[in-house]
Amino acid sequence: MKNIDYLLDILSLITAPVQLDIYGPIEDKIYWVHCIELIKKLPNNIRVILNGPISPNMVSSIFAKYDYFLFPTRGENFGHVIFECLRAGTPVLLSDRTPWMPDDTGAVSVIPLDNISGWREAIVKVVEMSHEEHERLRFGAISYANTYAKYDSTRNDNFEIFSKALN
Numbered sequence: 706m707k708n709i710d711y712l713l714d715i716l717s718l719i720t721a722p723v724q725l726d727i728y729g730p731i732e733d734k735i736y737w738v739h740c741i742e743l744i745k746k747l748p749n750n751i752r753v754i755l756n757g758p759i760s761p762n763m764v765s766s767i768f769a770k771y772d773y774f775l776f777p778t779r780g781e782n783f784g785h786v787i788f789e790c791l792r793a794g795t796p797v798l799l800s801d802r803t804p805w806m807p808d809d810t811g812a813v814s815v816i817p818l819d820n821i822s823g824w825r826e827a828i829v830k831v832v833e834m835s836h837e838e839h840e841r842l843r844f845g846a847i848s849y850a851n852t853y854a855k856y857d858s859t860r861n862d863n864f865e866i867f868s869k870a871l872n
Contacts, residue, residue: 777824792850796812803815
């Protein structure tokens, strides 16, 4: 679902230096063997670091260390990890298979999965961004998350469900 092999294929087309850190447990060993084979074939300018699973209380601090979160997912009903990134100040580049949409902050970019050149161009643009642009997007990500948390009806719906359950 997370489409790591797709991302690795796109990275193989990029000539700029990129470091991709991957977190999480290995759930599908056959798929993971395929991903490892793709990693081995990447050009020298692409560095992949496999970090494994992390505890939930570390998610925000880890996301905050990165310039961007690349998420070419094949489908998400919500994508809590996307909100976690934004809340940590990390902009996101997403597939069109989530409910998340771009806004004026620029912190959320959405590219269809069938647009490989769009993904490649977006990643190159991230690599070439100035420090000032990265900082602007970081503030935009936090603003996006705060606005979402404040106004999204999902928050109120969840609060109502839990309130009813407690009663």
